Amino acid sequence: MNINNFVYWVLITFASTLIVTVFLWFVAITNDVELARGSGVVLGKTEVVIKTNKEVKDTFDTLSTPKYFEPTILSIETIGIRNGQINPVSVTDEGAMEVPINPDYVGWYKAGPKVGEGGNLVLAGHYDWYYGQKGIFYDLSKLLVGDKVRIFDSVGRVHTYIVYETLYVKNQDEYAVKEAFRDTLNPELTLITCGGVWNSELETYDKRFLVKARLVE
Numbered sequence: 001m002n003i004n005n006f007v008y009w010v011l012i013t014f015a016s017t018l019i020v021t022v023f024l025w026f027v028a029i030t031n032d033v034e035l036a037r038g039s040g041v042v043l044g045k046t047e048v049v050i051k052t053n054k055e056v057k058d059t060f061d062t063l064s065t066p067k068y069f070e071p072t073i074l075s076i077e078t079i080g081i082r083n084g085q086i087n088p089v090s091v092t093d094e095g096a097m098e099v100p101i102n103p104d105y106v107g108w109y110k111a112g113p114k115v116g117e118g119g120n121l122v123l124a125g126h127y128d129w130y131y132g133q134k135g136i137f138y139d140l141s142k143l144l145v146g147d148k149v150r151i152f153d154s155v156g157r158v159h160t161y162i163v164y165e166t167l168y169v170k171n172q173d174e175y176a177v178k179e180a181f182r183d184t185l186n187p188e189l190t191l192i193t194c195g196g197v198w199n200s201e202l203e204t205y206d207k208r209f210l211v212k213a214r215l216v217e
Contacts, residue, residue: 068114073152074106074123079139086123086151097122097192103129104136113187115153116215120184127194127205137193141166141209149189149213161189161213168195168207176208187215 074084088110089098100107106125113119126135143149149161169176171194180192189212196207 066116068117069153069155069157070110071108071115071121071123071151072154075150075152076143076147077150078144078147079142081136084125084136089124097124099124100126103133106136109181112181115151116157116159116187118185118187120182120188120190121151122181122190122192124192127209135193137191140191140193140211141195143191143211149191149211151189159187159215160217162216163211163213165210165212167210167212169210171196171204171206171208180208180210189213189215 070088071086074086075082076084084106085104086106086108087100089100089107090110092098097109098107103126106123109122109124112122115121125137125140127137127140128135143163143166145163145165147163149163151159151161153159167179169179180190182190191211191213193209194205194207195209196205198204199206
């Protein structure tokens with residue numbers, strides 16, 4: 001090989017090396033720009049996002065916030081209630097709480113808290129029905145302080161309440177309404193049914209029986 005050919009190949013090799021070096025430098029710079037723009041790094045076709053501290057905190061707060069769901073099933077084993085269906089109810093045009101359309105159902109006042117949530121969860125059920133048929137809360141007055149009331153929510157979780165008070169109140173009395181729907185800071189439960197003496201003129205009982213309970217688990 002003569003000197004001219006040798007110089008020629010040296011120059012070709014040097015130029016090729018320079019081109020490759022410049023190309024790799026350009027790719028590195030491009031990746032740095034992408035990192036600055038998108039807060040991520042590009043690996044092939046996959047982008048790995050680097051979250052900021054605020055994004056991580058927001059995600060953690062969302063995941064750690066308690067979730068509450070509607071009550072669906074009532075169980076009070078001491079009075080024979082095991083799979084009482086709970087349906088949401090509202091208020092009538094007169095401002096009274098609606099009652100279940102079936103004597104075996106329980107009505108949940110849906111404007112109040114959900115099961116396990118802070119506040120007074122109110123459930124109402126019939127004492128009796130037409131032609132002497134018993135309602136789901138026929139034996140509610142047999143509950144004693146310390147008895148357990150279990151409620152299943154719509155995702156299958158069980159919430160246990162312990163009875164701490166039972167009482168009769170006059171029907172359509174201002175105190176009765178306040179006591180039944182009294183708001184609380186902690187999760188509590190109020191069960192309501194009819195009681196007392198039947199008033200044939202008004203076609204209702206003259207009292208209401210209330211059971212108050214607190215969430216324990």
